[in-house]
Amino acid sequence: MPTEPAYHRLAAVLRTQILSGELPPGAKLPSETRLMEQHGISRSVAKWAIATLKGEGLVVGRAGSGVYVRDGHRxxxxxxxxxxxxxxxxxxxxxxxxxxxxxxxxxxxxxxxxxxxxxxxxxxxxxxxxxxxxxxxxxxxxxxxxxxxxxxxxxxxxxxxxxxxxxxxxxxxxxxxxxxxxxxxxxxxxxxxxxxxxxxxxxxxxxxxxxxxxxxxxxxxxxxxxxxxxxxxxxxxxxxxxxxxxxxxxx
The missing domain is CATH 3.40.1410.10 (Chorismate lyase-like)
Structure with missing residues (x-):
């Protein structure tokens, strides 16, 4: 069976943290470098995982500042x-x-x-x-x-x-x-x-x-x-x- 892509697994971890409130609205996500250190992954995996969460509307990037959890109010x-x-x-x-x-x-x-x-x-x-x-x-x-x-x-x-x-x-x-x-x-x-x-x-x-x-x-x-x-x-x-x-x- 095909292996689930690493970025899917990381996105799932971060998604769970967001939906559970562990990462509340307005919280800053760990940097790509920090995610690499925490999860033993490459930078491209970190980038794709964050891009996945952006596509789902869960996080938003702020130029020069980082990536933050969106306000949960849809x-x-x-x-x-x-x-x-x-x-x-x-x-x-x-x-x-x-x-x-x-x-x-x-x-x-x-x-x-x-x-x-x-x-x-x-x-x-x-x-x-x-x-x-x-x-x-x-x-x-x-x-x-x-x-x-x-x-x-x-x-x-x-x-x-x-x-x-x-x-x-x-x-x-x-x-x-x-x-x-x-x-x-x-x-x-x-x-x-x-x-x-x-x-x-x-x-x-x-x-x-x-x-x-x-x-x-x-x-x-x-x-x-x-x-x-x-x-x-x-x-x-x-x-x-x-x-x-x-x-x-x-x-």
Whole structure:
């Protein structure tokens, strides 16, 4: 049987120390030299072990200072009761989750007219080639990139309305439910499909992930109004930075 790589074993030791609290949030990890002395390993093994923990979001490097255990508080994504139509708080799900965690939400976006490929057409129950609004987002909490999302909305629903462009005018920072409410389209349910996979190269760059153990959650979410899909999105979340919470009524 193949032998487990030495850096996996060292990463497991350090991971256990972090999760048990032996190395609490804010604690500095031993230097590479110290890890070499303690565990009888090479420098490359120490480097790869630390890179693994960085990829898992457990530690963070500080230039000229060392590597430290991250604050253990992950952003919590609530998948039930998140989309408030009205109220004093933000209707953007990400903005609401970030503010509840005491973090400042910001985001970058790019919207453009596009056509649905076969996969998106299937998710939106429209014909391939039908016109859609495609919007790509990068979300940040306290300036840390923490989520990517690409959404598609059928232009048959939104074209020519004040909310055709998701981040224009009064629609800036407004969640899908509240936006479509404003044009008389009432979303009444959504479906999410959750998988995980290694991060793609462009995702690693956008989310500032390291190559080792850079695993992401991928959520395919679709909103419906009276059974008709109104928006679908692919959401990418670094596993080490998020806690996913689902609360579902039992009928």
């Amino acid at each position: 952003l919590v994504r609530y998948a039930h009761g998140r989309e408030m139509r009205t109220g004093s708080g933000p209707t953007s799900p990400f903005a609401r989750d970030a503010e509840q965690a005491g973090r400042t939400p910001t985001w970058e976006h790019d919207s453009r007219h596009d056509v649905a490929d076969e996969s998106i057409a299937r998710r939106l129950a429209i014909e391939p080639g039908a016109p859609v609004m495609r919007t790509s987002y990068r979300f940040l909490a306290d300036d840390e990139p923490i989520q990517l999302s690409t959404s598609w909305e059928p232009l048959a629903i939104t074209a020519g309305t004040p909310v055709e462009w998701p981040e224009a005018g009064a629609a800036v920072g407004v969640g899908v439910v509240a936006r479509l409410d404003s044009i008389g389209v009432r979303i009444d349910e959504f479906e999410e499909r959750l998988t995980d996979r290694p991060a793609l190269p462009d995702e690693m760059e956008a989310l500032a992930l390291t190559p080792t153990s850079a695993t992401v959650w991928v959520i395919e979410r679709t909103y419906y109004a009276a059974g008709v899909p109104t928006e679908t999105a692919t959401i990418v979340l670094p596993r080490g930075r998020y806690e996913l919470v689902y609360r579902v009524p039992v009928l």
